[in-house]
Amino acid sequence: MTVLWYLLAAGAEIAGCFAFWAWLRLDRSPLWLIPGMVCLALFAWVLTKVEADAAGRAYAAYGGVYIAASLMWLWLVEHRTPDRWDLIGAVVCLVGAGIILLGPRGG
Template sequence: MIGNLGIFFLAAFFEIFGCFAFWLYFRLGKTPWWIVLGVISLILFAYVLTKIDVENAGRIYAIYGGIYIIASLIWLVLVERESFNRWDIIGASLAMIGAFIIFIGNKAN
């Protein structure tokens, strides 16, 4: 599980970075090179997500949803320098509980 968890967070980094690169270009008027970096990062995201040791793609995406929420809040704090609030914590906790249930429940089968 630890290996999968690391891969999930790596995929989340690539997806968030890729989308943020588009944000920088379209919302903040940064150089078009951010689009290039964004596309490369999103390709890496898609590739890395295929390395998760779970049988079905849809199940991986469901589990990944919880990881993505946590990683997005970490990005919010570390990159955007914005603190999260209690609603962020409550929502992320519920999402992770759901992702954990999906992952563990399907490993038991």
């Protein structure tokens, strides 16, 4: 379930941030901010569903998922192919996220 929550959070955050990007950088209507704010609120709520012993740890691990999801957005929505350095960086970040979230904790 954790992976699903992280993927939903990433989708909501990226969509919300893109709405602001569209308004400010792509000269879209300010009405883009309405779904953008809804998406960002959904992101915050969804991230609370992640099973982790501390918020900071959940957020830190989420960072790797966000990076990989952002590159998927780059490819699927913006139609720009991530290069090998993007992909290598995403793998490194996902490995780090896994270590943070799944690493053994001393008691």
